[in-house]
Amino acid sequence: xxxxxxxxxxxxxxxxxxxxxxxxxxxxxxxxxxxxxxxxxxxxxxxxxxxxxxxxxxxxxxxxxxxxxxxxxxxxxxxxxxxxxxxxxxxxxxxxxxxxxxxxxxxxxxxxxxxxxxxxxxxxxxxxxxxxxxxxxxxxxxxxxxxxxxxxxxxxxxxxxxxxxxxxxxxxxxxxxxxxxxxxxxxxxxxxxxxxxxxxxxxxxxxxxxxxxxxxxxxxxxxxxxxxxxxxxxxxxxxxxxxxxxxxxxxxxxxxxxxxxxxxx
Numbered sequence: 001x002x003x004x005x006x007x008x009x010x011x012x013x014x015x016x017x018x019x020x021x022x023x024x025x026x027x028x029x030x031x032x033x034x035x036x037x038x039x040x041x042x043x044x045x046x047x048x049x050x051x052x053x054x055x056x057x058x059x060x061x062x063x064x065x066x067x068x069x070x071x072x073x074x075x076x077x078x079x080x081x082x083x084x085x086x087x088x089x090x091x092x093x094x095x096x097x098x099x100x101x102x103x104x105x106x107x108x109x110x111x112x113x114x115x116x117x118x119x120x121x122x123x124x125x126x127x128x129x130x131x132x133x134x135x136x137x138x139x140x141x142x143x144x145x146x147x148x149x150x151x152x153x154x155x156x157x158x159x160x161x162x163x164x165x166x167x168x169x170x171x172x173x174x175x176x177x178x179x180x181x182x183x184x185x186x187x188x189x190x191x192x193x194x195x196x197x198x199x200x201x202x203x204x205x206x207x208x209x210x211x212x213x214x215x216x217x218x219x220x221x222x223x224x225x226x227x228x229x230x231x232x233x234x235x236x237x238x239x240x241x242x243x244x245x246x247x248x249x250x251x252x253x254x255x256x257x258x259x260x261x262x263x264x265x
Contacts, residue, residue: 011035011048014089017101024084026051028065033087033104037080040064042072046080093119118143126155162197189227217242220249 011025011032026034029051036049045066047055052074056062063070085105091098092111096119100110110116122145123137130136140148149156158169162182165172177183184195189210196204205211209229215222215238222245226234235242 010051012084012089012104014092014104014107015094017088017090020087024080024087029055034080034084037077037084038074039077039080040066040072040074042069043067046077047074049074049076091117091119093117114142116142124148124153124155126153128153128155215242217245221245 010030011034013032016033020033023046024033024037025046026032026037026048027045029047032048034046034048037046038049038052039046042064043066045064047065052065055065061070062072064072085103087104088101089104089107091100092107094100098117098119100117102110111120118141120142121139122142123139125145126149128138130138138148154170155168157166158172159166160172160176160180160182162180162184165176165180167176179198181197181199183198185198185201186194187196187204187208187210189205189208189212191208191210193204193208207228210227212225213228213231215224215226215234217238220242222238222242224234224238
């Protein structure tokens with residue numbers, strides 16, 4: 001347990017491999033395995049040093065929690081501390097699945113080391129955002145971090161497979177792909193050509209057999225639109241119609257010209 005100042009008090013609450021001898025337990029206060037064990041000179045009892053300090057603060061005076069003697073002395077019991085440090089314990093994440101067992105003195109190293117307990121909750125080192133906690137950094141078990149960074153993290157470094165531009169995975173897939181010159185596209189006319197580079201799309205459409213093209217006699221009045229592969233057939237089959245269209249356009253232009261001349265007289 002931690003006090004309001006953040007200092008740990010009370011003894012160790014680990015899951016021990018074997019039953020702990022009574023002399024290694026905090027007397028009368030937290031009754032847990034001694035943390036920083038101190039021995040009193042009044043009654044010879046052991047207490048966690050932090051438990052004693054917490055006790056003194058609550059009592060308002062330095063009185064022994066066991067025999068109630070005032071103004072006693074207490075010192076760190078190093079032999080007892082060595083015995084406690086050598087007690088074998090399960091990892092604090094034992095119930096979650098961690099099978100580590102080791103000496104109590106090595107627990108924190110096991111929990112804090114990057115190569116230690118895989119069940120410790122850690123934050124994404126790329127500081128990617130959680131989808132469930134607004135503005136929160138995504139957290140996961142340490143054993144899942146490597147896979148997340150390699151395959152899942154939207155902030156991981158990622159190279160566009162089409163042009164080799166490098167940025168975050170999120171930027172490449174959400175923004176860059178929309179403008180990448182080498183990004184493969186299908187023909188909008190649904191011709192047989194696929195995976196056309198974006199930068200080459202205009203060139204493809206200038207030759208695409210299914211691209212709609214306008215008749216060169218449009219200005220004369222032909223409103224027919226055909227796809228490129230049918231253009232020659234349209235021109236060959238519409239010669240008479242195109243001549244009639246041209247004649248009609250010529251008559252209109254001639255009439256307009258005569259009207260202009262008449263206005264100038």
